[in-house]
Amino acid sequence: MKTGKNTKQMEEQPLIVYRNVDINQQELGILNDVNFELRRGEFVYIIGKVGSGKSTFLKTIYGELPACNGEPQVLEYNMREIRPGQIPALRRRLGIVFQDFQLLTDRTVEENLKFVLRATGWKDRTAIQNRIHEVLTQVGMENKGYKMPNELSGGEQQRIVIARAILNKPEIILADEPTGNLDVETGRHIVELLRDICRQGSAIIMTTHNLNLLTEYPGTVYCCKDHRLQKDTNL
Numbered sequence: 001m002k003t004g005k006n007t008k009q010m011e012e013q014p015l016i017v018y019r020n021v022d023i024n025q026q027e028l029g030i031l032n033d034v035n036f037e038l039r040r041g042e043f044v045y046i047i048g049k050v051g052s053g054k055s056t057f058l059k060t061i062y063g064e065l066p067a068c069n070g071e072p073q074v075l076e077y078n079m080r081e082i083r084p085g086q087i088p089a090l091r092r093r094l095g096i097v098f099q100d101f102q103l104l105t106d107r108t109v110e111e112n113l114k115f116v117l118r119a120t121g122w123k124d125r126t127a128i129q130n131r132i133h134e135v136l137t138q139v140g141m142e143n144k145g146y147k148m149p150n151e152l153s154g155g156e157q158q159r160i161v162i163a164r165a166i167l168n169k170p171e172i173i174l175a176d177e178p179t180g181n182l183d184v185e186t187g188r189h190i191v192e193l194l195r196d197i198c199r200q201g202s203a204i205i206m207t208t209h210n211l212n213l214l215t216e217y218p219g220t221v222y223c224c225k226d227h228r229l230q231k232d233t234n235l
C-alpha cells in the first residue's frame with residue numbers, strides 16, 4: 001500500500017518548479033524572480049509582447065540558457081547544477097517545437113523521423129517503422145512520409161515538427177509560437193493537435209501572440225511583462 005501512495009505522490013509532483021529564479025541573456029536581466037509550475041496533463045500558454053522573454057524562458061527549460069539564482073527544477077534536474085553531459089538525457093524527455101529546430105531539408109519526412117529515433121537509441125527496424133507510422137497518423141500525415149520538407153505547406157511542416165517532437169512520448173512539450181506563421185484556421189488545427197497530445201499525457205507549454213486561442217482553447221496562462229512572469233488569473 002505504501003508503494004501505491006509513493007507512486008501517487010510522484011504523479012502529483014509537478015514536472016517543472018521554478019522558485020525565485022532569475023533569467024539573463026548575456027548578463028542582461030530578462031526575467032526576475034520567476035515562479036512557475038507545470039503539472040502533468042496541464043496546458044500552459046505564455047503570452048507577452050515581442051521581446052518580453054517568452055522564448056528566453058523556454059530556453060532555460062531545455063538547458064539552452066542557464067537559469068540563475070533560486071531553484072529551477074525540470075523533471076529531476078536542478079537546472080543550475082545540470083552538467084552539459086546530462087542535457088541530452090533531459091532533452092530526450094522533452095518535445096521541442098521551436099523555430100531553431102527545423103526539419104532537415106535534405107531528406108524525406110520519414111528519414112527526418114528515423115534520424116531522431118536512431119539518435120535517441122532506437123535500433124529495431126520494425127519498431128522504428130511502426131513508431132513513425134503511429135506519429136504520422138496521430139498528426140494526420142500518414143500519407144506524407146515520402147515527401148521532402150519543401151514539398152509540404154507551412155501547416156503540414158508544423159505537423160511533422162510536432163510528430164518529431166512526440167516520437168519518444170515526452171513528458172513535456174515546449175512549443176514556441178507553433179501557430180506563428182500559419183493562417184488562423186491552420187493555427188487552430190495545430191492547437192487542437194497539441195491539445196490531443198496533452199490529453200494523451202504530455203504537459204504542454206506554448207508561447208503565442210494569438211490571444212483568441214486563450215478563450216477558444218482555455219488553459220493556464222502566464223504573462224511576461226516588465227521583467228516578470230505572472231500567472232494571469234483574469235482570463
Ligand SMILES: Nc1ncnc2c1ncn2[C@@H]1O[C@H](COP(=O)(O)OP(=O)(O)OP(=O)(O)O)[C@@H](O)[C@H]1O
Pocket residue numbers: 025026030048049050051052053054055056057224
Ligand atoms: N541570443 C541573445 N543574446 C542576447 N540577447 C538576446 C538573445 N536572444 C534574445 N535576447 C533578448 O532577450 C529579450 C527577450 O527575447 P525573447 O526572444 O525571449 O522574447 P520573446 O518574448 O520570445 O519575443 P517574441 O514574441 O518576439 O518571440 C529581448 O530583449 C532580446 O533582445
